[in-house]
Amino acid sequence: MLRRSFYALAAVMAMASSAWAQDPDTLNIGFISTESSTNLKQAWQPLIDDLSKALDKPVKPFFASDYAGIIEGMRFNKVHLGWFGNKSAMEAVDRAQGEVFASVIDKDGNPGYWSVLLVNKDSDLRTLDDVIKNGSQLSYGAGDPNSTSGTLVPGYFLWAARGIEPKTFFKTVRAANHESNLLSVINKQVDVAINNTEMLERYRRNTGKDANESVRILWKSPLIPADPMVLRKDLSPELKKRIQEFFVNYGTGPDAQHQLAVLAELTYKGFRASSNAQLVPIRQMELAKQKINVESDTTLSEADKKQKLADIEQQLSELDKLAAKPQ
Numbered sequence: 001m002l003r004r005s006f007y008a009l010a011a012v013m014a015m016a017s018s019a020w021a022q023d024p025d026t027l028n029i030g031f032i033s034t035e036s037s038t039n040l041k042q043a044w045q046p047l048i049d050d051l052s053k054a055l056d057k058p059v060k061p062f063f064a065s066d067y068a069g070i071i072e073g074m075r076f077n078k079v080h081l082g083w084f085g086n087k088s089a090m091e092a093v094d095r096a097q098g099e100v101f102a103s104v105i106d107k108d109g110n111p112g113y114w115s116v117l118l119v120n121k122d123s124d125l126r127t128l129d130d131v132i133k134n135g136s137q138l139s140y141g142a143g144d145p146n147s148t149s150g151t152l153v154p155g156y157f158l159w160a161a162r163g164i165e166p167k168t169f170f171k172t173v174r175a176a177n178h179e180s181n182l183l184s185v186i187n188k189q190v191d192v193a194i195n196n197t198e199m200l201e202r203y204r205r206n207t208g209k210d211a212n213e214s215v216r217i218l219w220k221s222p223l224i225p226a227d228p229m230v231l232r233k234d235l236s237p238e239l240k241k242r243i244q245e246f247f248v249n250y251g252t253g254p255d256a257q258h259q260l261a262v263l264a265e266l267t268y269k270g271f272r273a274s275s276n277a278q279l280v281p282i283r284q285m286e287l288a289k290q291k292i293n294v295e296s297d298t299t300l301s302e303a304d305k306k307q308k309l310a311d312i313e314q315q316l317s318e319l320d321k322l323a324a325k326p327q
Contacts, residue, residue, distance in 0.1 A: 023235055027057060029079070030063075031062070032085055034085075034198075035179030037063035039206060043202075047263075051246055067146035070088065075097070081229065081232070083227060084228055085149065086152075087148040087152045087282060091146060092230050096232075100228045100279065102244060102272065103225065103227060104229070105268060105272055107201070107264070107269050112226045115195070115220070115224060116194070117192060117194055117195075117220075119185065119192050119215065120186065120188050121214055131192055131218060138171055141176060141184050142193075149221070150195075154219075154221065156288060156289045174190065181193040231243060248272060251270040252270075291312045291313075
């Protein structure tokens with residue numbers, strides 16, 4: 001009996017240690033599809049090469065046509081680390097063994113970025129009120145469903161706050177990545193579209209043109225936490241440490257000049273250490289949006305509505321406690 005117990009314990013310990021015993025020979029780094037894979041690869045490849053050199057193992061980029069593809073890639077161990085938005089990072093943490101380990105610092109040192117609503121400079125739409133008054137006649141460029149700045153933030157702060165559901169409010173709605181939405185506004189293919197300040201800067205970097213000469217901002221969100229870097233939590237502690245150290249120290253040391261030039265192409269100043277705690281305000285926003293939807297749901301019985309709202313309030317209370325803890 002004792003021997004069986006000993007072997008059973010040994011087996012459990014072996015299984016626990018093997019959870020990170022087999023790091024992949026080649027690391028795949030994923031990128032959410034904010035713009036074309038060609039542009040993303042061109043911007044990130046020098047950093048990927050430097051990461052490969054630092055880790056002494058191949059690192060390959062992984063692209064998908066939408067955010068869900070990167071989340072699923074991490075879920076099925078096709079993506080081992082990657083650049084995410086906050087909402088897609090939340091999905092990766094909840095469904096794909098993800099773990100936030102760093103976040104970007106933009107070129108001006110800002111701790112985040114902003115979602116914006118754009119129209120063409122030639123448009124008769126001068127204010128947000130103009131958009132709201134004429135919504136049924138307008139085409140809208142929406143963001144990817146898993147985009148923080150393209151869907152979650154405007155969904156809560158811009159649309160839900162005004163009792164608007166874009167799918168039924170606008171004449172037509174087309175979901176696309178940030179680059180496509182920006183070009184659609186510039187080329188007058190949609191009347192109004194959501195975007196973010198990072199994409200405006202990337203456009204300037206890619207084309208040498210200032211997007212503000214072609215578009216007008218009608219709405220700007222509260223600050224969104226900077227984009228997180230996420231890795232699979234079942235990588236070995238040693239490898240995870242080396243990956244984090246590479247990113248948070250990138251732009252310093254003997255290769256600083258080269259690395260700072262790479263960061264400039266990404267429109268970043270560098271990276272800072274982070275954790276899943278970064279996602280707390282995003283979770284609060286998602287739950288607040290769910291609460292609004294439940295409150296307005298006429299198909300629910302009063303008992304079901306009361307229970308769902310109580311569950312949401314409990315989750316919000318727990319997140320409030322987490323947010324109050326010093327990081």
